[in-house]
Amino acid sequence: xxxxxxxxxxxxxxxxxxxxxxxxxxxxxxxxxxxxxxxxxxxxxxxxxxxxxxxxxxxxxxxxxxxxxxxxxxxxxxxxxxxxxxxxxxxxxxxxxxxxxxxxxxx
Amino acid sequence: xxxxxxxxxxxxxxxxxxxxxxxxxxxxxxxxxxxxxxxxxxxxxxxxxxxxxxxxxxxxxxxxxxxxxxxxxxxxxxxxxxxxxxxxxxxxxxxxxxxxxxxxxxxxxxxxxxxxxxxxxx
Numbered sequence: 001x002x003x004x005x006x007x008x009x010x011x012x013x014x015x016x017x018x019x020x021x022x023x024x025x026x027x028x029x030x031x032x033x034x035x036x037x038x039x040x041x042x043x044x045x046x047x048x049x050x051x052x053x054x055x056x057x058x059x060x061x062x063x064x065x066x067x068x069x070x071x072x073x074x075x076x077x078x079x080x081x082x083x084x085x086x087x088x089x090x091x092x093x094x095x096x097x098x099x100x101x102x103x104x105x106x107x
Numbered sequence: 108x109x110x111x112x113x114x115x116x117x118x119x120x121x122x123x124x125x126x127x128x129x130x131x132x133x134x135x136x137x138x139x140x141x142x143x144x145x146x147x148x149x150x151x152x153x154x155x156x157x158x159x160x161x162x163x164x165x166x167x168x169x170x171x172x173x174x175x176x177x178x179x180x181x182x183x184x185x186x187x188x189x190x191x192x193x194x195x196x197x198x199x200x201x202x203x204x205x206x207x208x209x210x211x212x213x214x215x216x217x218x219x220x221x222x223x224x225x226x227x228x229x
Contacts, residue, residue, distance in 0.1 A: 049215035091214040
């Protein structure tokens with residue numbers, strides 16, 4: 001199984017801040033990497049697919065980058081509705097695996 | 108409107124069985140792969156299984172293989188998860204999700220249901 005490791009596990013930030021979350025795969029996954037946002041008590045929502053492609057309807061302040069084993073999700077200017085938990089997920093091989101999540105909290 | 112609606116979650120004793128359903132109105136269900144994902148209380152996401160649009164290709168996580176069975180009825184626009192020999196560690200919110208394929212190769216779960224809760228306890 002491919003292990004996905006996110007850092008940090010949590011962070012505190014203010015509205016307007018630039019936020020970066022990192023995801024590292026245990027082996028190369030090329031660009032088979034997705035990012036999801038999950039708000040408390042809600043289902044996850046796909047933000048980014050194929051490492052850097054923005055899902056339809058997702059605000060452009062979200063961006064993804066990386067390939068191989070190292071990936072980044074960036075929120076360029078944090079908005080109140082962005083406080084949530086973010087997960088990376090690889091679709092390179094079965095079983096699909098998720099990172100442990102990064103909780104973005106209000107400072 | 109594209110949506111997924113899960114049902115069937117309940118309290119069940121260890122060793123028991125449960126069948127989850129996921130209704131999928133609002134989009135051409137037979138065109139899409141589908142998946143189940145679960146989330147234990149206070150924990151992260153765990154992929155459970157997926158099934159191809161025709162039902163011919165199926166994969167499971169090791170933690171459920173041999174106990175869970177995924178299936179679909181394209182005529183009824185519905186996805187199912189038959190769960191047998193349930194254990195306490197199967198306690199979770201279970202989500203169904205639509206799997207989209209981008210540029211022929213990249214799979215992403217782009218539509219999720221609201222989840223249904225399975226509790227395994229004596």
